[in-house]
Amino acid sequence: MLLEIKNVVKDYASHRALDHVSLSIPRGKIFGLLGPNGAGKTSLIRIINQITGPDSGEIIFDGEPLAPKHIERIGYLPEERGLYKKMKIGEQMLYLAQLKGLNKKEANNRINYWFEKLDILSWWDKRVEDLSKGMQQKVQFIATVLHEPDLIILDEPFSGFDPVNANLIKDEIIELNKKGATIIFSTHRMESVEELCDHIALINRSQKILDGNIKDIKNKYKNQTYKIELHSLTDEKSIRIENLYQLKNLEQIENKTNITIKLNQDISINQVLQSLLPLAEIHQVLEIVPSINDIFIEQVTLSNNSKKEIDHA
Amino acid sequence: MHKILLIIQREYFSRVKKKSFLLMTFLVPLFFIALYGGIFYLTKKSFKDAHAHIYILDQHGDFAPQLKSDPNITFTVSNRPLRDLKIQIKDDEQNSxxxxxxxxxxxxxxxxxxxxDKANITIQNSIARQLEGIIRLTEYKKLGIDPQVLVSVQPHINVNAKELTEDGEEKNSNTGIAMGIGVGLAILVYLSLFLYGVQVMRGVIEEKSNRIIEVIISSVKPFQLMMGKIIGIGMVGLTQFLLWIILTGGLIFLATNLLNKETVEQAAMQQGGMPAMQQTPNSGFGFGILQHLESVNVTEIIICFFLFFLAGYLLYSAIFAAVGSAVDSETEANQFTMPITMPLLLTYVLSFGVIINDPNGPIATWLSFIPFTSPIAMLVRIPFGVPTWQIAVSLIILIFTFLLVTWLAAKIYRVGILIYGKKANYKEIMKWMKY
Structure with a gap:
């Protein structure tokens, strides 16, 4: 584990931002930190960045309690991002890199490397105010990873990028990860989570409600639902086999019938297929795995409802 | 420590390299020189313009020969009727x-x-004085007093104001010049505390509204950022003052050297030509300032200025930084800067009256000990001579207050810079101190 968060509590004057949150972020993985707005993600990220401190709990970075010296091993791209408007890009990069502990020469070399890589060498003497928002984001991304941090924290890294540049940045993130960087990736964009993340944690209302390997989670939440494509179904009633499954959906397109079914407990798909075989020709069987988006919505709604019940009780 | 140096460097150079800084640095001394030269030129010019040509219609007969022309007045004895003369002075181009x-x-x-036109008051006085002299002389003669005897017994007293220094020695004192320097220092400190304090506040607001703040404080502690900014901008101020002192000093030195020759010649001419005329305060203007400066301790004033400016700046800029962190825009900041700068404004206003007139009185003394007013009040008092222990105590109080205020301001700053879009009020800010 590169980073372990143990029982962290953070209170603000009027509310509790983090309520006994524990997370383990494995080394070399891309970790998705998910949650609705105001769930406490930013509070957690700020604590990891030592911008604020926890009221109680412990954070272990690479085997040691988190300390100011670790700042240089962490790169942070905040959601609310910006640069000095009047400062030249090159100077600004140098300044930010030096604040992260690089010496001037080293910083210069790395800026050159990155500017060349992203083909923006001509921006060196430009001012931030002369760049478009997307260009600024690119510069800011470079500033985040310039000091080659072991842990990169990206808060909504793709917001403000056009699809081309978003892809470019995504490739860079994957490359950095391959080189060994651990990445914490906080976002609302679920499709990029499925694409990039190995692990996720879901935070809602200051509490962690779910975490683990993304495949495990998906397996855990797939609820025995299958989509079956049948050919030339004649009798609709005949396929309602109530003791095996519930029919969730049925649609007929030309001479094809698609059904979505949820298996009853202790029933296997093979049993179902056996009973269906005499009734119709089976073209395709698909297990429906819930998307992270579905899980996200389901879990958040669930936890909100249970909270409400508690509140009402 | 290395990081705070980086921040100071950035804050310093990003400002010093600005065109507006260079402009300010070079224009202000030029402005003062222009002002200085302008006053000198205008006093000389008004002297010339005041010259009057006067026709004497002496119905008595004794006076006309005794009235003497001087650089301001030329007398002409006339026998023409009053009516003709009236027409003539209307046509005359000169002031007659x-x-x-x-x-x-x-x-x-x-x-x-x-x-x-309306007769010039100095001309009227000058004529009255001459006539009085003539009449007095005639009256004395009537009484049988020899004018020569009168001249020899006429007493003349020069007041040489001296004040005792702490070690019992006497030194020349000049209340006028002390007042001038006091007011000058009050204006300078008041303006610069404001100027640089507001720059600190703007810098904080800029970082906050740019949203760069979170990137920076993921690399350095908020306190380092705040102090780096305050120190960096303070150094900009010091650089500016040093350049001003050097430039103004150099230019004044040059100017006085050039002007002095002219002034001395002029003064000599005036005195030679018209012994009865009192020496006007205008003559020897440039020369006089340098001479008077010797009556106050310039080194002490400069050292104290830097000490009190620095300590006062640190105190106020910490408050300004806290205010900047609590708001999202400069307009929003006004509600906080007003009450904060009230003590400064109050002292500034008082320094033109109470403090200057009674520099060692209770109000002035108290104000020069209260840390929020002492940077101005003490500096106004210093040209009049303040016991060293008072300066030391005032400075120590100021420094301790600055440390305390900075500690509190840092607490507000730490929380404030991360809060967006929420209108802060005093109650809210008090809460932040406890976070």
Missing amino acids: SILVIPKNIYQNSAIELISA
């Missing part, structure tokens, strides 16, 4: 008047001065 001396001047002690 008719002086009518009636027969019964000894009884009435009154004369008439008829001018095309």
Whole structure:
């Protein structure tokens, strides 16, 4: 584990931002930190960045309690991002890199490397105010990873990028990860989570409600639902086999019938297929795995409802 | 420590390299020189413009030969009728008047001065003084007193104001010059505390509204950022002052050297030509300032200025930084800066009256100990001479307050810079201190 968060509590004057949150972020993985707005993600990220401190709990970075010296091993791209408007890009990069502990020469070399890589060498003497928002984001991304941090924290890294540049940045993130960087990736964009993340944690209302390997989670939440494509179904009633499954959906397109079914407990798909075989020709069987988006919505709604019940009780 | 140096460097150079900084640095001394030269030129010019040509219509007969022309007034004895003269002075291009001396001047002690425009008051006084002299002389003669004897017994007293220094020695004191320097220092400190304090606040607001703040404080502690900014901008201020002192000093030195020759010649001419005329305060203007400066301790003033400016700046800029962190825009900041700067404004206003007139009185003394007012109040008092222990105590109080305020301001700053879009009020800010 590169980073372990143990029982962290953070209170603000009027509310509790983090309520006994524990997370383990494995080394070399891309970790998705998910949650609705105001769930406490930013509070957690700020604590990891030592911008604020926890009221109680412990954070272990690479085997040691988190300390100011670790700042240089962490790169942070905040959601609310910006640069000095009047400062030249090159100077600004140098300044930010030096604040992260690089010496001037080293910083210069790395800026050159990155500017060349992203083909923006001509921006060196430009001012931030002369760049478009997307260009600024690119510069800011470079500033985040310039000091080659072991842990990169990206808060909504793709917001403000056009699809081309978003892809470019995504490739860079994957490359950095391959080189060994651990990445914490906080976002609302679920499709990029499925694409990039190995692990996720879901935070809602200051509490962690779910975490683990993304495949495990998906397996855990797939609820025995299958989509079956049948050919030339004649009798609709005949396929309602109530003791095996519930029919969730049925649609007929030309001479094809698609059904979505949820298996009853202790029933296997093979049993179902056996009973269906005499009734119709089976073209395709698909297990429906819930998307992270579905899980996200389901879990958040669930936890909100249970909270409400508690509140009402 | 290395990081705070980086921040200071950035804050310093990003400002010093600005065109507006160079402009300010070079224009302000030029402005002062222009002001100085302007005053000098105008006083000289007004001298010339005041020259009057006066026709004497002496109905009494004794006076005309005794009235003497001087650089300001040229007398011409005229025998023409008053009506003709009136027409003439109306046509005359120069500033001319008719002086009518009636027969019964000894009884009435009154004369008439008829001018095309309103008669200049200095000319009137000058004529009155000459006539008084003539009449006095005549009266003395009547009484049988020899004018020569009068001159020899006429006493003349020079007041040489000296004050005792702490070690019991006497030194020349000049209240006027101390007042001038005091007011000058009050203006300078008041303006610069404001100027640089507001720059700190703007810098904080800029970082906050740019949203760069979160990137920076993921690399450095908020306190380092705040202090780096305060120190960096403070150094900009010091650089500016040093350049001003060097430039203004150099230019004044040059100017006085050039002007002095002229002034001395002029003064000599005036005194030679018209012994009865009092020496005007205008003559020897440039020379006088340098001479008077010797009556105050310039080194002490400069050292104290830097100490009190620095300590006062640190105190106020910490508060300004806290205010900047609590708001999202400069307009929103006004509600906080007003009450904060009230003590400064109050002292500034008082320094023109109470403090200057009674620099060692209770109000001035108290104000020079209260840390929020002492940077101005003490500096106004210093040219008048303040015991060293008072300066030391005032400075120590100021420094301790600055440490305390900075500690509190840092607490507000730490929380404030991360809060967006929420209108802060005093209650809210008090809460932040406890976070």
